[in-house]
Amino acid sequence: MAATLDEPRRALRAECADCVGLCCVALAFAKSADFGFDKEAGEECVNLDDGYRCRIHPQLRESGFKGCTVFDCFGAGQHVTQHTFGGASWRDDAGARAGMFAVFPVVRQLHELLWYLEEALRMPAAAALHPALRAARDDVEAAADAPAEAIRLLDVDDLRAPAAELLREAARLTREAGEAADRTAPLRVKRSRLRPGADLLGADLRGADLRGAELRGALLIAADLRDARLARAELIGADLRDALLHGADLAEAVYLTQAQVNAATGDARTRLPRTVERPSHWS
Numbered sequence: 594m595a596a597t598l599d600e601p602r603r604a605l606r607a608e609c610a611d612c613v614g615l616c617c618v619a620l621a622f623a624k625s626a627d628f629g630f631d632k633e634a635g636e637e638c639v640n641l642d643d644g645y646r647c648r649i650h651p652q653l654r655e656s657g658f659k660g661c662t663v664f665d666c667f668g669a670g671q672h673v674t675q676h677t678f679g680g681a682s683w684r685d686d687a688g689a690r691a692g693m694f695a696v697f698p699v700v701r702q703l704h705e706l707l708w709y710l711e712e713a714l715r716m717p718a719a720a721a722l723h724p725a726l727r728a729a730r731d732d733v734e735a736a737a738d739a740p741a742e743a744i745r746l747l748d749v750d751d752l753r754a755p756a757a758e759l760l761r762e763a764a765r766l767t768r769e770a771g772e773a774a775d776r777t778a779p780l781r782v783k784r785s786r787l788r789p790g791a792d793l794l795g796a797d798l799r800g801a802d803l804r805g806a807e808l809r810g811a812l813l814i815a816a817d818l819r820d821a822r823l824a825r826a827e828l829i830g831a832d833l834r835d836a837l838l839h840g841a842d843l844a845e846a847v848y849l850t851q852a853q854v855n856a857a858t859g860d861a862r863t864r865l866p867r868t869v870e871r872p873s874h875w876s
Contacts, residue, residue: 596851597867605668605708606851612670613682614638614645619694627660635694645682654874662874663834665852666697667704673697677741692741702749703737709760709829709848712868716847718770719763726763729756761809764827764847768805771825771845778802833857 598606618641621634632638640648640658647653653661673696674680683690710730713719719726733752736744776784781797789809793816800820810830820840829848838859843849844866851869859875 596870601711602708602868604672605704605711607666607668608671609646612645612666612674613684613693614641615670615673615683615693615697616664616666617641617645617647618683619697622660625660627658627663629657635690662872663852663855665705665850665855666701667708669697669701669704672704672737673700676738677744692745696741696744699744699747699749700737703733703752706749706753706756707733707737708850710756712848713760713763716763716767718766722759722763722766726759729759760829760848764807764809764829767847768807768825768827771805774802774804774806774822828853838863 596606617638618636619634620632621636622628622630622632624631638647642648647661649656649658653659673693674682677696677700678686678689678693681689681693683693707730710726710733714723714726714730729752733756736747736752739747778801780801781799782793786793786796787803787806787808789807789811791808791811793808794812794814796813796816798816798818798821801818802822803818803826804822804824806823806826808831809827811828812832813836814832815835815837816833817837818841819837821838821842823841823843824845825847826843827847831853833853834856836857838854838857840860840862842864843854844864846866849866849869854865854869855872859871861871861875863871863875865871
């Protein structure tokens with residue numbers, strides 16, 4: 594099912610047709626289980642064709658490029674291509690090449706921050722924070738819309754730090770607004786481990802009641818979250834690579850992104866937010 598996006602968040606979803614393959618050129622990758630070979634920043638991926646499309650896109654996962662299937666530029670690619678550089682291409686405009694490659698990673702960070710701010714602005718429990726969130730969003734948008742040289746000189750942390758405080762508070766208000774988790778329900782890990790930045794690598798959380806859990810930045814690689822209840826669980830920055838989400842309820846999870854879902858596995862019973870699509874590789 595296609596994600597239901599409003600206009601601001603639609604602009605933060607990648608549109609490869611309006612980009613010139615920036616993620617396939619500007620970024621560096623190391624050979625790993627997620628990427629088939631070493632690639633330096635600014636080096637064109639051998640799989641990129643003349644039309645800025647991936648030659649092996651339908652077979653990326655089977656070909657050893659799983660990392661490509663979970664990468665999300667949050668719309669930075671088309672923004673840099675069409676807005677910052679007015680439709681120029683690094684292939685045709687040697688003067689734009691270095692600038693495009695330098696600006697793209699910065700705009701990606703800004704667009705990711707915008708995605709979270711837009712999410713927070715749609716949290717009813719955080720209504721008192723909405724004026725401050727809108728102001729932060731406007732500042733980040735202005736930075737992303739600036740000329741290339743201004744973007745290159747930008748210290749993203751100057752914008753990220755105050756926005757992060759607002760995002761954490763919006764998440765706290767949302768986590769505490771609904772029905773609390775049943776603390777008497779069986780849990781296969783110590784409840785004290787359910788905290789920001791927790792190491793839950795491979796943890797058995799099948800059927801766990803994790804409603805309202807603060808799992809910001811948690812390491813959930815290969816965690817078993819089948820049939821878990823994750824309403825209002827804060828998942829910003831959580832690593833869900835190879836996590837099992839079959840039958841899990843994430844419909845109201847806080848700050849869940851498409852990239853996180855793409856990195857996990859699930860099934861037709863997995864409940865997702867309306868802003869997230871069910872990945873094609875899920876059974």
